[in-house]
Amino acid sequence: MNVGVVHEAPRPTKSSMELLKAFQELGVNAKYYRISRLSGAFGEKGLTIRYGKHVVHLDAIVVRSLGSIMTTEQLLKRIGLLREMELKGIVVVNPSEAFIKARDKYTSLLLLSKNKVPVPDTIVTEDVHVVVDAVKEWGTVVIKPIIGSLGFGSVKVNDPDIAYRVAKTLLSLGHPVYVQRYIEKPGRDIRVFTVGKRILAAAYRIAPPGQWKTNVAQGAITKPARVDGVLEDIVLRVVEVLSLEYAGIDVAEAPNGGYYVLEANVAPLWEGLAKATGVNPAKAIARHVVELARR
Ligand SMILES: Nc1ncnc2c1ncn2[C@@H]1O[C@H](COP(=O)(O)OP(=O)(O)O)[C@@H](O)[C@H]1O
Numbered sequence: 001m002n003v004g005v006v007h008e009a010p011r012p013t014k015s016s017m018e019l020l021k022a023f024q025e026l027g028v029n030a031k032y033y034r035i036s037r038l039s040g041a042f043g044e045k046g047l048t049i050r051y052g053k054h055v056v057h058l059d060a061i062v063v064r065s066l067g068s069i070m071t072t073e074q075l076l077k078r079i080g081l082l083r084e085m086e087l088k089g090i091v092v093v094n095p096s097e098a099f100i101k102a103r104d105k106y107t108s109l110l111l112l113s114k115n116k117v118p119v120p121d122t123i124v125t126e127d128v129h130v131v132v133d134a135v136k137e138w139g140t141v142v143i144k145p146i147i148g149s150l151g152f153g154s155v156k157v158n159d160p161d162i163a164y165r166v167a168k169t170l171l172s173l174g175h176p177v178y179v180q181r182y183i184e185k186p187g188r189d190i191r192v193f194t195v196g197k198r199i200l201a202a203a204y205r206i207a208p209p210g211q212w213k214t215n216v217a218q219g220a221i222t223k224p225a226r227v228d229g230v231l232e233d234i235v236l237r238v239v240e241v242l243s244l245e246y247a248g249i250d251v252a253e254a255p256n257g258g259y260y261v262l263e264a265n266v267a268p269l270w271e272g273l274a275k276a277t278g279v280n281p282a283k284a285i286a287r288h289v290v291e292l293a294r295r
């Protein structure tokens with residue numbers, strides 16, 4: 001069996017290395033591919049995937065990143081490539097559909113909300129006054145990039161004038177504004193890691209004192225977390241709705257005891273989770289991918 005680990009970094013990242021190793025331990029031939037160097041061909045000879053000039057024969061891939069996307073065309077090419085692979089019968093994890101649905105926070109939370117998954121009140125707008133009104137109504141909000149990760153670029157705002165300035169600046173740069181009611185969570189959130197249709201592990205991500213972001217990249221520490229039945233139901237619904245073969249789902253605990261899903265990561269990092277729980281997601285993902293490819 002030939003498997004690819006796909007990313008855009010010139011050299012495999014730590015998680016890509018762990019995946020390559022996990023596949024090799026299963027006796028699978030695994031190689032690293034940069035997404036920008038993969039081409040999709042079609043026509044009289046059918047569908048072929050090339051890496052540089054060489055035709056590649058793959059049974060499955062794990063997509064760790066689509067690369068930093070500069071243009072809409074790049075995004076369409078890279079998603080299209082995943083779709084072509086799927087049409088060729090290659091197992092793509094996560095599937096193109098998951099990337100389409102989960103990569104932007106608008107589409108993903110919209111679909112979750114529509115499917116009865118609790119998410120914070122959210123408005124996506126190009127109107128500065130709508131942002132200001134949201135702050136007046138909700139008190140504290142988070143303004144975050146529609147496509148973003150690792151906690152970078154999100155700002156917490158409770159002053160309508162600051163919201164005005166932030167929104168005005170974003171809009172002048174052509175960025176619609178994603179504004180969300182702030183959940184008064186207890187200095188932590190829960191990262192639930194799923195593989196297939198089950199929960200692999202979960203960790204509390206505890207923000208540094210006085211900080212509100214719980215990303216490990218922002219200095220959070222991790223501790224093992226318990227997943228109760230309510231949270232399990234929510235998380236498994238997220239997996240179903242967003243077509244995720246594996247995922248890192250971020251959940252905030254509200255003061256009233258309820259859960260709110262903040263986002264679902266389609267290519268999550270797992271260093272903090274592995275450290276807290278002793279579980280190695282790379283092995284579980286590799287086993288799952290091999291199982292899907294053998295079907
Ligand atoms: N609505 C919110 N209420 C409270 N905290 C939030 C909210 N949205 C995000 N956060 C905090 O910010 C972090 C990053 O937000 P998230 O939506 O997961 O984006 P990213 O893709 O940057 O990780 C979350 O893990 C959480 O700690």
Ligand SMILES: [Mg+2]
Binds near residue numbers: 150215
């Ligand atoms: Mg997150």
